[in-house]
Amino acid sequence: MQKKRIFSGAQPTGELHIGNYLGALKNWVALQEEYDSIYCIVNLHAITLPQDPKTLRQKTRDLARIYLAAGVDPEKATIFVQSDAPEHAELTWVLSCVARMGELERMTQFKDKSQKFGRRPIEAEKAHFEEIFVAASESNLENTNPPHNRRSTASFFQTLETAAAAKGTSVSEVVQAVIDSLQSKRDETRRSPAERASVGLFTYPVLMAADILLYQTDLVPVGQDQKQHLELSRDLAERFNRDFGVTFKIPEPYIPKAGASIKSLQDPAKKMSKSDENPAGSIFLLDDADTISKKIKRAVTDSGTEITFDETRPAISNLLTIYQLVTSKSAEDCVANFAGKGYGQFKGELADAVVEFLRPFQERVKQFDDETLTTILKKGAERARSIAQTTLVDVYAKMGIGR
Numbered sequence: 001m002q003k004k005r006i007f008s009g010a011q012p013t014g015e016l017h018i019g020n021y022l023g024a025l026k027n028w029v030a031l032q033e034e035y036d037s038i039y040c041i042v043n044l045h046a047i048t049l050p051q052d053p054k055t056l057r058q059k060t061r062d063l064a065r066i067y068l069a070a071g072v073d074p075e076k077a078t079i080f081v082q083s084d085a086p087e088h089a090e091l092t093w094v095l096s097c098v099a100r101m102g103e104l105e106r107m108t109q110f111k112d113k114s115q116k117f118g119r120r121p122i123e124a125e126k127a128h129f130e131e132i133f134v135a136a137s138e139s140n141l142e143n144t145n146p147p148h149n150r151r152s153t154a155s156f157f158q159t160l161e162t163a164a165a166a167k168g169t170s171v172s173e174v175v176q177a178v179i180d181s182l183q184s185k186r187d188e189t190r191r192s193p194a195e196r197a198s199v200g201l202f203t204y205p206v207l208m209a210a211d212i213l214l215y216q217t218d219l220v221p222v223g224q225d226q227k228q229h230l231e232l233s234r235d236l237a238e239r240f241n242r243d244f245g246v247t248f249k250i251p252e253p254y255i256p257k258a259g260a261s262i263k264s265l266q267d268p269a270k271k272m273s274k275s276d277e278n279p280a281g282s283i284f285l286l287d288d289a290d291t292i293s294k295k296i297k298r299a300v301t302d303s304g305t306e307i308t309f310d311e312t313r314p315a316i317s318n319l320l321t322i323y324q325l326v327t328s329k330s331a332e333d334c335v336a337n338f339a340g341k342g343y344g345q346f347k348g349e350l351a352d353a354v355v356e357f358l359r360p361f362q363e364r365v366k367q368f369d370d371e372t373l374t375t376i377l378k379k380g381a382e383r384a385r386s387i388a389q390t391t392l393v394d395v396y397a398k399m400g401i402g403r
């Protein structure tokens with residue numbers, strides 16, 4: 001019988017933290033034994049927020065190293081970079097004609113990220129537009145007397161005259177064009193952050209659906225934060241199958257019981273997140289032993305003294321979950337281990353366990369040279385494309401597109 005297939009991915013942005021490892025990577029490694037596994041580095045998802053091109057290129061390769069160091073075995077699993085299989089972008093277009101505005105508007109990640117990252121105008125920028133807007137308006141009214149105490153305004157006026165001469169039009173036509181463009185810039189600085197988010201950030205879940213559906217995926221191991229996106233993938237697949245005939249397999253989520261949402265060490269109400277401004281909230285996979293110990297020592301705790309899993313004490317429960325997952329002990333054994341011990345001792349043992357857990361990983365990260373990496377990613381992309389192409393050809397044929 002053919003093996004069932006899993007597909008998952010992570011973005012090559014920021015620093016990976018122990019939440020990514022315990023919520024996702026750890027399961028990828030376990031599942032590759034049993035499933036035909038495809039693990040993607042989703043660089044096209046990364047550009048939904050501004051990225052520095054050089055850094056993005058570097059992080060894409062770094063993430064491949066992290067997959068390998070975590071134990072993803074290129075002999076068993078397929079590892080590839082999303083943009084190396086152009087079928088992802090192509091199917092995204094098709095699926096964006098299947099997805100509805102309303103369902104994307106309900107995605108909570110868009111709401112969160114657009115609030116957080118929508119480019120906020122700085123006050124100086126606002127004031128700057130305001131000032132030249134006023135100057136331009138005055139000029140439009142044939143006011144040949146710009147305020148002399150503003151050097152920038154005077155030189156601005158001169159620029160207008162030069163531009164008009166070059167174009168062979170009147171100053172007031174140039175001014176009108178400038179006003180129109182400034183008006184739209186000024187309006188833009190007044191819009192809400194969500195309105196300034198990229199369209200790509202909004203349609204992000206459609207690209208994720210394309211990733212999954214191209215491979216006729218059975219199972220998608222992800223953390224809790226991706227559950228809603230996965231439900232959208234299922235809805236899109238079902239709608240397409242209904243309208244055009246059965247084409248896609250309907251994927252199931254695989255969300256681990258423990259570790260699906262590791263919380264910030266500084267605020268157990270928030271998930272540990274790559275984009276957290278406070279690095280003390282996260283244990284990064286490449287943090288050294290000393291940094292890890294310090295972060296754990298400074299982690300917030302709850303009132304009370306017992307070290308148990310207890311929903312009403314989220315900080316301790318989170319630390320205990322991390323302990324459980326890095327030691328692979330049962331929940332009962334963890335609780336028994338700390339019975340009668342204080343927070344200080346608990347934190348010390350937890351720090352040691354995390355350091356031990358990450359040590360072999362950190363050593364392996366350095367082992368993959370550039371050439372090996374290139375070969376693995378090339379082979380991965382070839383295999384991925386061979387599957388993705390078959391699905392895309394079928395999709396187009398069913399829709400009356402293509403030869």
Ligand code: AMP
Binds near residue numbers: 022259
């Ligand atoms: P990302 O960092 O968004 O590329 O996420 C990569 C994977 O890590 C996804 O499957 C996420 O669901 C998972 N993940 C991210 N943050 C956490 C967290 N705090 N706890 C558990 N899993 C997480």
Ligand code: TRP
Binds near residue numbers: 008009011207220229
């Ligand atoms: N959106 C996921 C995240 O940020 C990453 C991702 C992209 C993904 N495509 C995927 C995960 C397909 C699973 C399957 O974590």
